[in-house]
Amino acid sequence: MTQRARNWLLIAPSGALLLVMLVLPLSFVFVFSFGERGPSGGYVPAFTLEQYANLPARWTAFKNTLILAPLGTLAALLIAYPLAYQLAVRTDPKWKTLLLVLVIVPFWTSILIRSYAWIYILGGQGLPALLGSIGIENVRLIYTPFAVTIGIIYGYLPLMVFPIYVALDRLDMRLLEASGDLGARPMTTFLRVTLPLSVPGVATGCMLVFILLMGEFLIPALLGGGKVFFVGNALVDLFLQSRNWAYGSAVAFTLIVIMLITVTIYMRLIARLQTGREDVAVM
Amino acid sequence: MGGCLTSDAADMKYDRGVLNDMSAAVAELRHVSKRFGDVEAARDLNLSVASGEFLSFLGPSGCGKTTALRMLAGFETPSEGEVLIDGQVVNTLEPFRRPVNMVFQSYALFPHLSVFDNVAYGLRQRRPRLSRAEIAEKVSRTLEVVRLGDFGARRIWEMSGGQQQRVALARAIVNEPKLLLLDEPLAALDRKLRKAMQIELQDLQRQLGITFILVTHDQEEALSLSDRICVMRNGRIVQIGTPRELYDAPASRYVADFVGSSNFLEGRIGRITGARADFTGVSRHSFSGQAGPGIEEGATGTLSLRPEQINISRSQLDGGHPVTVQNRIFLGEHTEYVVRHDEIGTFIVLASRRAEDREPPLDAGTQAYIAWNPDAALILRAD
Secondary structure: OOHHHHHHHHHHHHHHHHHHHHHHHHHHHHHHOOOEOOOOOEOEOOOOOHHHHOHHHHHHHHHHHHHHHHHHHHHHHHHHHHHHHHHHHHOOHHHHHHHHHHHHHHHHOOHHHHHHHHHHHHOOOOHHHHHHHOOOOOOOOOOOHHHHHHHHHHHHHHHHHHHHHHHHHOOOHHHHHHHHHOOOOHHHHHHHHHHHHOHHHHHHHHHHHHHHHHOOOHHHHHHOOOOOOOHHHHHHHHHHHOOEHHHHHHHHHHHHHHHHHHHHHHHHHHHHHOOOOOOOOOO | OHHHOOOOHHHHHHOHHHHHOHHHEEEEEEEEEEEEOOEEEEEEEEEEEEOOOEEEEEOOOOOOHHHHHHHHHOOOOOOEEEEEEOOEEOOOOOHHHOOEEEEOOOOOOOOOOEHHHHHHOOHHHOOOOOOHHHHHHHHHHHHHHOOOOOOOOOEHHHOOHHHHHHHHHHHHHOOOOOEEEEEOOOOOOOHHHHHHHHHHHHHHHHHHOOEEEEEEOOHHHHHHHOOEEEEEEOOEEEEEEOHHHHHHOOOOHHHHHHOOOOEEEEEEEEEEEOOEEEEEEOOOOEEEEEEOOOOOOOOEEEEEEOHHHOEEEOOOOOOOEEEEEEEEEEOOOEEEEEEEEOOOEEEEEEEEOOHHHHOOOOOOOOEEEEEOOHHHOEEEEOO
């Protein structure tokens, strides 16, 4: 067998899977988005731009997604970085594995159940009641953007911690010593050596979390209580409730385009930040 | 005595008075010990390094030489004793506050910065700030010194091992430290490049007048570069001296073995009279030799004999021992013989090419005689 044939054989299974599970459905979505809703739901072939013209009706969902996905990513990053730093740089190697396992322990329970737990924590009987007992009355937490953000941070933190941890764990400690030796204070060492060298991990983590957040629907549904709607929720609604496949396809396709654009810009930015680095590895 | 503190390193090399002058000490270790948990990495180190001196810590891995260096840099805090730099106790002073720079074993260059930015790193930490022009000027001047004038814009990973080594040097010396610490800086280079860099290092040290402290396990490197060598073993300093002193008058078998190579005979120390001692080998043969420091009559000891101090000939020599030539190795300027005495054992003999003018080289299997001047034999305590 030639090398070429072997290469093809190796990528054949994943290629076939991608074709059937991604390319084909996406093509359908693209085609459907120009069609019309059937009398009893579903799809009727047509060529109209009506669905796209109707997009502003779902503006709130887009707005929420485009605000809360980057915000959630940023919040997760700000919490994950110090945690990953502590784990990778400051922790005795013999404890590292145990602590890393603790980071993923929440994943052992379904996100549904974990998010339900937050409904109680943030709901009337939870934190607001506690705050009420110390005199801070009428705090509403559940079904607000704040609740959704909390849910996002909680759900996606491990995804952010791991790539950053890997980047920091690979960091040569002698570089930090060298920086100190050259007269840099610890804070300068962090800003000029540690942080730049962990950019690949930060980039990977943000990308993972951001992409997944753009399609998120469970957390806004549970903790946003129908008040904080994501595009994902709009899609659930359009495909499963009102069975308007054509309009749903237009919304889905628009989301894909937005994602492609933002991710491309993001990759460009990261690449520029890493100019000339041999080990550029965003994903 | 302070008056002879010139920047001329060549003069200083032979002026032991200056080297021992405590007031000129740039760095000092006073009864310094360092423990990591149960492991004692350094024990009761005492050392004074004079300004402008090139000192080496020599020893096998794990002997504590790197720990000593790291305590001077500030990466480790001594468990006991005092570390002084410029007459001030700096035991707990953070590395970034010390007027000391280090060249790391693996260079530890910043991969995300250009050659220029690596070298400028230390200058940019200075307060009050240096101007952009000043930094550029100092960096390019230093890059010239290490012969990397045109490489400022290069990325670290575009440089060869030898070039990276010079960037690491430039990054340290651009700060004009009081003390430059070098942790096995040449270990990663191939033999030829290492030789060339050794010469460069020595030139650089003379040119800059900076005090160098080098850590190495390579005796040849230590011998050729240093004004003084500090031989270490198991966390202790076993001997400090000039390369010549260590070679000619090692204090123990360990030093004789580590600095240069030697023939060793095990046995018992006999009568000691002044600078001379008698020695009886395990083969019952008796020898006379120079008494090493700290030997005691009747104690077990070692007779050390440098291979180049032994004469070898086909004809009987005065006080010669009969041997059989077992092997002859041509080493260019020298010929090495492995010879065997039936009772005393095996000797390595180094004959100069000159000697071959008088007598042609001996073949393996030849019967010959070896002899040496009793002054060349050193009788050392067992260690």
